[in-house]
Amino acid sequence: MSRGNINSILKEDRLFSPPTPFSEQSRIKSRADLNALTTDAKENNEVFWAKLAREKLDWQTPFTTILNTEHAPHFKWFEEGTLNISFNCIDRHLKNKADKTAIIFEGEKGDMRHISYQALHDDVCRLANGLKSLGIIAGDRIVIYMPMTPEAVIAMQACARIGAIHSVVFGGFSATSLRDRIEDAGATLLITADGGFRGGKIVELKAAADQALAAGCPSIKQTIVLKRTAHDIHWNTDKDIWWHDITANQSTECEPTWVSSEHPLFLLYTSGSTGKPKGIQHSSAGYLLNALTTVEWVFDIKDDDIFWCTADVGWITGHTYVAYGPLATGSTIVIYEGAPTVPDGGRFWSLCERHGVTIFYTAPTAIRALMKFGDDIPLSYNLEKLRLLGTVGEPINPEAWMWYHRIIGKEQCPIVDTWWQTETGAHMIAPVPGAIPTKPGSCTLALPGIEAAIVDEKGNEILEADVGGYLVIKKPWPSMLRTIWGDDQRYIDTYWAKFEGRYYLSGDSARRDKAGYFWIMGRIDDVLNVSGHRLGTMEVESALVAHERVAEAAVVGKPDEIKGEGIFAFVVLLGDRPEGGVNEALTQELRQWVSEQIGPIAKPDQIRYTDNLPKTRSGKIMRRLLRSIAKGEAITQDTSTLEDEDILKQLSGQA
Numbered sequence: 001m002s003r004g005n006i007n008s009i010l011k012e013d014r015l016f017s018p019p020t021p022f023s024e025q026s027r028i029k030s031r032a033d034l035n036a037l038t039t040d041a042k043e044n045n046e047v048f049w050a051k052l053a054r055e056k057l058d059w060q061t062p063f064t065t066i067l068n069t070e071h072a073p074h075f076k077w078f079e080e081g082t083l084n085i086s087f088n089c090i091d092r093h094l095k096n097k098a099d100k101t102a103i104i105f106e107g108e109k110g111d112m113r114h115i116s117y118q119a120l121h122d123d124v125c126r127l128a129n130g131l132k133s134l135g136i137i138a139g140d141r142i143v144i145y146m147p148m149t150p151e152a153v154i155a156m157q158a159c160a161r162i163g164a165i166h167s168v169v170f171g172g173f174s175a176t177s178l179r180d181r182i183e184d185a186g187a188t189l190l191i192t193a194d195g196g197f198r199g200g201k202i203v204e205l206k207a208a209a210d211q212a213l214a215a216g217c218p219s220i221k222q223t224i225v226l227k228r229t230a231h232d233i234h235w236n237t238d239k240d241i242w243w244h245d246i247t248a249n250q251s252t253e254c255e256p257t258w259v260s261s262e263h264p265l266f267l268l269y270t271s272g273s274t275g276k277p278k279g280i281q282h283s284s285a286g287y288l289l290n291a292l293t294t295v296e297w298v299f300d301i302k303d304d305d306i307f308w309c310t311a312d313v314g315w316i317t318g319h320t321y322v323a324y325g326p327l328a329t330g331s332t333i334v335i336y337e338g339a340p341t342v343p344d345g346g347r348f349w350s351l352c353e354r355h356g357v358t359i360f361y362t363a364p365t366a367i368r369a370l371m372k373f374g375d376d377i378p379l380s381y382n383l384e385k386l387r388l389l390g391t392v393g394e395p396i397n398p399e400a401w402m403w404y405h406r407i408i409g410k411e412q413c414p415i416v417d418t419w420w421q422t423e424t425g426a427h428m429i430a431p432v433p434g435a436i437p438t439k440p441g442s443c444t445l446a447l448p449g450i451e452a453a454i455v456d457e458k459g460n461e462i463l464e465a466d467v468g469g470y471l472v473i474k475k476p477w478p479s480m481l482r483t484i485w486g487d488d489q490r491y492i493d494t495y496w497a498k499f500e501g502r503y504y505l506s507g508d509s510a511r512r513d514k515a516g517y518f519w520i521m522g523r524i525d526d527v528l529n530v531s532g533h534r535l536g537t538m539e540v541e542s543a544l545v546a547h548e549r550v551a552e553a554a555v556v557g558k559p560d561e562i563k564g565e566g567i568f569a570f571v572v573l574l575g576d577r578p579e580g581g582v583n584e585a586l587t588q589e590l591r592q593w594v595s596e597q598i599g600p601i602a603k604p605d606q607i608r609y610t611d612n613l614p615k616t617r618s619g620k621i622m623r624r625l626l627r628s629i630a631k632g633e634a635i636t637q638d639t640s641t642l643e644d645e646d647i648l649k650q651l652s653g654q655a
C-alpha cells in the first residue's frame, strides 16, 4: 500500500448506505439485527460458535467440548466431533440439488463446462479412490500444482474426502519454490498438469515439476498429471501417471473418511519476515465453519446466486471462497482459467455477462489494472445481474473504489472490502452489506464473534480515533491457523510472543475512525504486498544473494499505481560496482534470476548497485532510509552512521 493512498484515505469521509432493495432481501437486514448478533457473540462467545457449528455443519459424531485452551495458543475447537469436509461441501446437497450447477468453468481459450453437484461428487470420488489405490491415507501430504481448472478444486476435495492434507502451490511459482514447499511438507504425492493456458501462453507446470523433482523432493513417490494442454511433455515412466488413467476405472462412490474436527485440512505456504515461507496449518471443522458463515454474512449468498471469486486456488482466497466456502452453502461458482486481459481488458466483464454473475469478488490490483482500459469497455457489457461486489488482498484506494462502485456496480451494488489473512482462514473485518454503510477504503467493522482491536507497543488498547497501532485479535476464533507446519515455536514467536499470548498479532497496522471503522494502513513487518500477494523482503533478498555475482542485497517496497507495491532492490556486487551504477544486462539477468528462484511476481522492478548498504551501528540495514530513497522522498533519517556520504549518492542514483 502506498503512502499516497493512505493520505487520500485519511481524507475520506463519504458514506454509502446499503441500497434499500438490497437490504430488504438480505439475510442481516439492519444495523440493529447485526448489533444483536454481535452482542450475543461477544457475551456468549463459545456458545455462539457452538450453535453455529451444530446448525451449519453436518457431523458424523457430535462434539462435546467447544474450545480447549489448555495448550494455548494452540487452541482446539469442537474437539471430539468428527466430520468430513468434502461430505459437507458436496454430498449433503445431493438430496435436493444433485442437478444444480456447482461449477461453471471457462478456459482462457473460451472452452466451457458446467459441472453439477452430482458430477462433482462423482469426479471427486473417482479421484479419491485413485488416491487410495496409490496407498494414500489420512494425514499424508499431497502437493497440488495446477492450472485454475475445476480439477484443481476436485483434487482439493478428493484429498479432503480421504483426510489427506493438501498443500496447493500457486502455478506461478517456480520449480525452486515448489521444491521447497514439497520438502517442507514431506509430501508423498504431487498432482499437476501438463500445463495451463494463461496470458495467451502455455504455463509449463509439468516441466517445472520435473525440475523440482530432479533437484530434490525424495519423499514424492508419484505424480498425477492432468492432460490440459495436450502439448509434448517429458514423461517419467517410473513416477508419472495420467489423471485420466488413475480415475478411469474407479467407482463414483467413496465413503468419506471421518476425521476429527482438528484434523489438518490443508497447509498453505505464505511469506513471513524471514527467508523461509511458513506452512500455515488449518483445521477441518473450525475452518469450514468460518468459510461458510462468512459466505452467508458478507456475501449474503442465496440459492440462485452465481458467485465468482477471481482468486487462484494457489492463495487462501481461492481456498476459502472458491474450493470450500461457497460449495459448503450449495452455491454455484464460476472458475476462470486465464488472465483478465485475454483477449482484451473486457474479459472479466464478458464473463460476468455470459454467466450471469451476481456476486463478484476480486483484488484492488485487478480493479486498478482494468480501470486503466477506460470506462467504455465495461460499459459495453450487460452487468445488470451483479448485486454485490467485493475486494480483498490490500487496501483499496478511494479512486478505484469509486470506479468499481459507479462503473461496475452502477451505484446499486454494495462493496464489501474484506480484511483477512492466510492465517485467519476467513473474513475477519468486513461490512455485512445489508446492514453497514460503507466508506471507500475502509473494511468497516469486525464480524460477529471476532474481537479486533488496535493496541500500542505495550499492548494497551487504543480507543482514540485516528491513532494507528497494531491490529490484533483478542479472542480465538474457529478458523484461526493452528500452527506453522513443523515449527510450533515459530508459530508462537510470530503471532503470540509480542503481547505475551494475550492477542493474535496480525502483522498489520491500522487505525479506527470516529465511527469505529477500521482502516488498514499496511504491514508492520518486512512483508511486501505485490498485487495483493505477500512476499517477504528476505525471500527476495535470499534469492538475490544466491546469484554468483551478488554479495549483499536489501529489498524494499515502492508504491506502484497498479500493483500497490513494487519491488526495489539495492545490490552490492562481489567485485566492483558497475561504472556509474549502470549495468543493464546484469540487471535483466538478476531480475530473471529472481523470477526463476521464486516466480515472476517476485521480479524486482528496479535494481540499484551500491558499494555498501546503509546500516545502523548494530549492523541492521536501515530499511526506512531505503524506503524513502526508493520513493524519491527527501531524506529525514539520521545518516550520520553511514561510513561514507558517497554511499547516499549511490543509493539515490546520483553517482
Ligand code: WTA
Pocket: 270, 315, 316, 317, 391, 392, 393, 394, 395, 396, 417, 418, 419, 420, 421, 422, 423, 443, 506, 507, 508, 520, 522, 523, 529, 532, 533, 534
Ligand atoms: C492485506 C489475503 C487491506 C493485509 C486474504 C493482510 C488487506 C494481508 C485486505 C494478508 C483488505 C488483505 N484491506 N489490506 N481488505 N485484505 N490485506 O495472507 O496486509 O495473502 O495482512 O491473505 O493482505 O494476505 P494473505
